[in-house]
Amino acid sequence: MDEFALIDIIVDAMGDRAQGEWVHLGPGDDAAVITTTPGYDQVASIDVLVPDVHFPAKAPAFLIGYRALMVSLSDLAAMGASPRYCVVALTLNDAEDGSWLAELSRGMAVAARECGVYICGGNLTRGPLNIAVSVHGEVLRGGAVKRSGGRANDKLYVSGPLGGAGACVSQSKLLPVQLEAMSELQKAYYQPQARFDWQRELSLASCAIDISDGLLQDLTHLVNASGCGAQLIEENIPLVAGASTADALGSSDDYQLLFASEQNHPDAFCIGKLCTEKGIWLNGQLVDAQGYKHFHA
Amino acid sequence: MDEFALIDIIVDAMGDRAQGEWVHLGPGDDAAVITTTPGYDQVASIDVLVPDVHFPAKAPAFLIGYRALMVSLSDLAAMGASPRYCVVALTLNDAEDGSWLAELSRGMAVAARECGVYICGGNLTRGPLNIAVSVHGEVLRGGAVKRSGGRANDKLYVSGPLGGAGACVSQSKLLPVQLEAMSELQKAYYQPQARFDWQRELSLASCAIDISDGLLQDLTHLVNASGCGAQLIEENIPLVAGASTADALGSSDDYQLLFASEQNHPDAFCIGKLCTEKGIWLNGQLVDAQGYKHFHA
Numbered sequence: 001m002d003e004f005a006l007i008d009i010i011v012d013a014m015g016d017r018a019q020g021e022w023v024h025l026g027p028g029d030d031a032a033v034i035t036t037t038p039g040y041d042q043v044a045s046i047d048v049l050v051p052d053v054h055f056p057a058k059a060p061a062f063l064i065g066y067r068a069l070m071v072s073l074s075d076l077a078a079m080g081a082s083p084r085y086c087v088v089a090l091t092l093n094d095a096e097d098g099s100w101l102a103e104l105s106r107g108m109a110v111a112a113r114e115c116g117v118y119i120c121g122g123n124l125t126r127g128p129l130n131i132a133v134s135v136h137g138e139v140l141r142g143g144a145v146k147r148s149g150g151r152a153n154d155k156l157y158v159s160g161p162l163g164g165a166g167a168c169v170s171q172s173k174l175l176p177v178q179l180e181a182m183s184e185l186q187k188a189y190y191q192p193q194a195r196f197d198w199q200r201e202l203s204l205a206s207c208a209i210d211i212s213d214g215l216l217q218d219l220t221h222l223v224n225a226s227g228c229g230a231q232l233i234e235e236n237i238p239l240v241a242g243a244s245t246a247d248a249l250g251s252s253d254d255y256q257l258l259f260a261s262e263q264n265h266p267d268a269f270c271i272g273k274l275c276t277e278k279g280i281w282l283n284g285q286l287v288d289a290q291g292y293k294h295f296h297a
Numbered sequence: 298m299d300e301f302a303l304i305d306i307i308v309d310a311m312g313d314r315a316q317g318e319w320v321h322l323g324p325g326d327d328a329a330v331i332t333t334t335p336g337y338d339q340v341a342s343i344d345v346l347v348p349d350v351h352f353p354a355k356a357p358a359f360l361i362g363y364r365a366l367m368v369s370l371s372d373l374a375a376m377g378a379s380p381r382y383c384v385v386a387l388t389l390n391d392a393e394d395g396s397w398l399a400e401l402s403r404g405m406a407v408a409a410r411e412c413g414v415y416i417c418g419g420n421l422t423r424g425p426l427n428i429a430v431s432v433h434g435e436v437l438r439g440g441a442v443k444r445s446g447g448r449a450n451d452k453l454y455v456s457g458p459l460g461g462a463g464a465c466v467s468q469s470k471l472l473p474v475q476l477e478a479m480s481e482l483q484k485a486y487y488q489p490q491a492r493f494d495w496q497r498e499l500s501l502a503s504c505a506i507d508i509s510d511g512l513l514q515d516l517t518h519l520v521n522a523s524g525c526g527a528q529l530i531e532e533n534i535p536l537v538a539g540a541s542t543a544d545a546l547g548s549s550d551d552y553q554l555l556f557a558s559e560q561n562h563p564d565a566f567c568i569g570k571l572c573t574e575k576g577i578w579l580n581g582q583l584v585d586a587q588g589y590k591h592f593h594a
Binding site: 024025028031033034038041042043044045046047048049050053054062075076078079081087088089091116120123125127130132134135136137139141144148163171209210225 | 338503
């Protein structure tokens with residue numbers, strides 16, 4: 001199929017998500033044109049998903065597209081930003097035909113609609129399947145919530161239960177998967193939610209990160225950036241039904257937010273606190289961060 | 298090698314290009330933070346380069362990195378925008394080791410310095426080699442130069458000689474290549490220049506595009522978007538020494554700018570004009586656009 005016919009499939013699937021409001025010029029020119037809000041900074045991040053690392057190659061294309069957009073947007077949620085637009089680069093095999101691409105695009109469009117963003121540009125190349133999503137949002141000038149602002153004695157919170165995505169992987173339940181009949185663990189893996197609903201709470205946080213590589217690894221990033229340590233209370237770590245503490249600690253890519261704050265956040269789960277002593281302490285025992293790393297030694 | 302050790306190599310190579318001026322927060326957090334200029338719109342595009350389609354896999358990594366950034370930034374130049382920042386997603390094989398990555402990053406940093414942009418974020422994944430570059434610039438509100446503004450009788454210009462990159466490919470001169478001893482054709486291919494030096498001239502243009510797929514194909518995009526046709530004068534098409542007209546028409550990815558204007562642009566090459574009658578006419582003969590398409594039928 002011709003490159004331009006494939007682009008038409010994508011733009012069709014995007015519908016009202018290709019252009020509108022702050023996006024004055026969507027796909028079809030050399031670049032998209034976006035108006036920003038006075039007094040706000042731009043926030044930018046890029047993620048890549050490749051088959052059998054970030055999703056099963058045989059998963060429904062709709063879920064691949066939905067998940068690709070959500071996990072990428074999650075980085076903006078972790079900064080306390082409002083999402084605004086994405087540009088997406090697709091590298092496609094011959095195996096990914098027009099109907100596969102239409103479903104992938106439909107999944108992206110649904111996620112974009114749920115988060116209120118536009119997918120205003122992209123690129124299409126032939127090669128081994130690779131999905132790169134560049135995401136862009138806005139945050140009140142000076143209001144970005146970094147990883148580095150945490151202080152000893154700040155309480156440590158997560159925005160929701162953990163371990164569901166990790167359990168789906170560790171229990172080998174990724175496949176088979178049916179769009180209309182997913183288990184709770186499959187929903188945790190395939191349909192994570194970028195937690196923009198926590199933006200107001202995050203504005204009170206001292207530091208934040210989204211959990212994409214397991215609680216321990218992402219907490220390690222947070223405490224290293226903040227120059228402190230953390231004490232976790234194991235029984236306070238909220239778990240998705242069917243997930244173990246090990247799933248939550250080691251491999252959860254649930255895309256819940258992990259943040260520290262001096263304030264009380266009754267809707268969040270308090271799982272411990274930051275402390276002066278370096279390292280991560282689980283019920284008083286020093287632990288190694290075991291989170292999944294894409295590049296092993 | 299560990300993911301984080303590789304990221305350190307990249308950030309080291311970026312040096313002063315990772316953060317500064319309008320980029321308040323560079324690599325190392327969930328997202329970068331960028332301040333925009335009041336009264337300006339954002340302009341965004343994404344490109345992907347894969348081996349043996351967009352560059353020879355065996356080319357020096359420095360040139361791959363340099364070229365990847367320049368060809369991506371070229372889309373911003375074609376909008377009349379000022380470049381501001383990039384985020385880069387790298388998918389790397391085992392074959393690309395630390396020294397390869399350092400050279401790739403060094404090439405990107407040199408291109409970034411030449412264009413005055415920051416590479417303020419990225420992503421690293423394991424898989425078949427794939428380089429995605431998301432580029433972002435600014436243009437005075439309402440001042441973006443689109444493909445669609447051309448009118449019959451506008452003069453048609455290119456910003457420089459064409460066909461060099463195409464000739465390098467058609468004459469099989471891509472390899473061997475040595476950084477310090479490149480031929481003119483190799484320089485045209487490996488070291489294209491994003492033509493931000495044409496920004497003032499472009500502000501007078503009715504429409505513009507950068508030539509990434511050959512003059513005929515990119516001119517076709519321009520006239521289709523503008524709802525007109527074009528008359529080319531073959532002998533006016535400026536050629537890189539050693540390139541043929543066929544190289545210029547069919548396969549040049551020289552990243553010169555192609556634009557139409559009512560004005561005179563004495564520093565540009567006038568290659569014809571836009572006309573009411575649809576299609577592209579070369580010395581009065583209707584021609585087919587033969588430009589290279591990544592996705593053949």
